[in-house]
Amino acid sequence: MVSLSDTAPVASRRPRRPAFRRFTISNVLIAILLLVCVIWLVVPFGMAVLWSLLDPSVRWEYPDVLPPALSFARWIEVWNTTSLPMALRNSYILAPTVAVTTLILASPTAYAFARYDFPGKGAAQVLTLLPLVIPGFVLAIFFSALIFSLGIYSRFLSILLAHSVLFLPYAIRLMTVAFSNVRLDLVDAARDLGASPWARFRVAYWPALAPGILASLIIVFIQSIEEFAVAFVVGAPNFTTIPSILYSYLGYNFVRPNAAVVSLVLVIPNVLLMLGLERLLKSANPAQTGVKG
Amino acid sequence: MTLRRTLTIAALLTPGLGLILVMVGSVFYIAVAQSFGYYNLSGDSAFSLDHWRDVLGSKQFGRSLGYSAYIAIISALGSIAIAYPLAIWMRKPFRGSLVVGSLLKAPLFVPGLVAAFLFLNVVAYHGVLNQFLMWTGLTDAPIRFQNDRNGFGVIFLQLWKNMPLALLLLTGAVQGISDEVVDAARDLGAGPLARFRKVIAPLTVQAMQAALIIIFIGAAGDFAFQVTAGPTNVQSMAQYMVFLKTSFGRWNQAAVVGVSLMGLALVGALGLAGLARLTLRGLKW
Numbered sequence: 001m002v003s004l005s006d007t008a009p010v011a012s013r014r015p016r017r018p019a020f021r022r023f024t025i026s027n028v029l030i031a032i033l034l035l036v037c038v039i040w041l042v043v044p045f046g047m048a049v050l051w052s053l054l055d056p057s058v059r060w061e062y063p064d065v066l067p068p069a070l071s072f073a074r075w076i077e078v079w080n081t082t083s084l085p086m087a088l089r090n091s092y093i094l095a096p097t098v099a100v101t102t103l104i105l106a107s108p109t110a111y112a113f114a115r116y117d118f119p120g121k122g123a124a125q126v127l128t129l130l131p132l133v134i135p136g137f138v139l140a141i142f143f144s145a146l147i148f149s150l151g152i153y154s155r156f157l158s159i160l161l162a163h164s165v166l167f168l169p170y171a172i173r174l175m176t177v178a179f180s181n182v183r184l185d186l187v188d189a190a191r192d193l194g195a196s197p198w199a200r201f202r203v204a205y206w207p208a209l210a211p212g213i214l215a216s217l218i219i220v221f222i223q224s225i226e227e228f229a230v231a232f233v234v235g236a237p238n239f240t241t242i243p244s245i246l247y248s249y250l251g252y253n254f255v256r257p258n259a260a261v262v263s264l265v266l267v268i269p270n271v272l273l274m275l276g277l278e279r280l281l282k283s284a285n286p287a288q289t290g291v292k293g
Numbered sequence: 294m295t296l297r298r299t300l301t302i303a304a305l306l307t308p309g310l311g312l313i314l315v316m317v318g319s320v321f322y323i324a325v326a327q328s329f330g331y332y333n334l335s336g337d338s339a340f341s342l343d344h345w346r347d348v349l350g351s352k353q354f355g356r357s358l359g360y361s362a363y364i365a366i367i368s369a370l371g372s373i374a375i376a377y378p379l380a381i382w383m384r385k386p387f388r389g390s391l392v393v394g395s396l397l398k399a400p401l402f403v404p405g406l407v408a409a410f411l412f413l414n415v416v417a418y419h420g421v422l423n424q425f426l427m428w429t430g431l432t433d434a435p436i437r438f439q440n441d442r443n444g445f446g447v448i449f450l451q452l453w454k455n456m457p458l459a460l461l462l463l464t465g466a467v468q469g470i471s472d473e474v475v476d477a478a479r480d481l482g483a484g485p486l487a488r489f490r491k492v493i494a495p496l497t498v499q500a501m502q503a504a505l506i507i508i509f510i511g512a513a514g515d516f517a518f519q520v521t522a523g524p525t526n527v528q529s530m531a532q533y534m535v536f537l538k539t540s541f542g543r544w545n546q547a548a549v550v551g552v553s554l555m556g557l558a559l560v561g562a563l564g565l566a567g568l569a570r571l572t573l574r575g576l577k578w
Contacts, residue, residue, distance in 0.1 A: 149323075
């Protein structure tokens, strides 16, 4: 009996594993995990999208697997009848301000950590993590007592101050790495060639600092948009942010379609920004930007 | 170090580290002071242990403390238990590992309140989970998953949100172990379990401790998951503190709960991290 392999061209005569053996344990695990991930992410987000598009004129109840009618009416209704536009405006004015303020506050400390050796440097670096280890609501409640006793009545300024402190650890860490990546030999070479301070900054500092600055701005922006404890305790009810609005729909007045709309408004820009951040962090590879010179 | 250099470093540290120390220190001071009757926003301030006596004597405080500790311990240990096998599996890149890793870490980017809403949709009385269970015939009628009395919904949410963080930290640590070390253990006859116990776990204990600490503190201080998906017969510490402050304006009693919550976070996180190190050292010996 002549097998197929006997008649095949020489180039393709390499012994091939039977098809079923190609299904290794790893492949099976990947398939299971991808299935779990679909259930893990696609189903919950799919449900949120469907609820946000549920037409107000119909009800989605058992045994309907899908909504009977879809429309953008809920989106329009939420936009026109709730304080979502105000919350969006507040959040998107607050977050960039927090991001820039935090970057300005973090940079000198990060520069000191990257460029100087001094006694207690390790302890100082650990202490910068303090805002991350205090439970959020403890910080929010007693921060509100602090600003009350200091006589600061502007909600915007109060939240700006609290968010800046809360997210300083991220900015300090990212900027420390960025300052460590500045090559001192490039700075010296530029100086030797007579470059002005601005030219030295543009040539030697900026290429190494840019990814860290952008990463810091994005991560603090996202954290500020998402932050709930301070925004709720200090800001409510006069200064609403997107998470505060979402909380109001998840509490006693649980309005599922409205909550779906606000959830998507909150999460979609953040996911897009996170994807951008991932690219930035990859581009900030120390191997590409050089190391401390 | 010269005076000029010292002053330069101090000036550089002031806007970042200085602001953190002043702000966090002030918050901590106010919480502790208010719990002992000082720093009252209205009325006289005087030393008193009454607030501690009142709060510690209430049944609700004990239940809240126990509940928050229970949620935090299960969430921290559960996240590590799920993340470790995945981190070891993804130690070496394989076809599709990038996609799998990204999908697993995606919940990190989802805000807590949105996560809670997504969960409520899935487990709702007429939600997709109940529809699936009835479609398969596993149940005849919908089951009430939302606000379950044991806090399983909150634990699930904590695992959903925090497991990716543990995975992120552990993947980096596991990938840092050189092949020579793992191969040597294999050549000496160590099986997968022995390799984990005697090589991988001891070498990644710092990442494990960091994950345990971060997750424990976050879960112990949880508010959002508890108020949306948690049991209605018990409050978490954060929820109890907010309740005391907003419903009755009892700042001093809220301060007692706040200080206790910080104590729980500190003791629990360091306890878990210490236990992990002790256990692994024991296993190593």
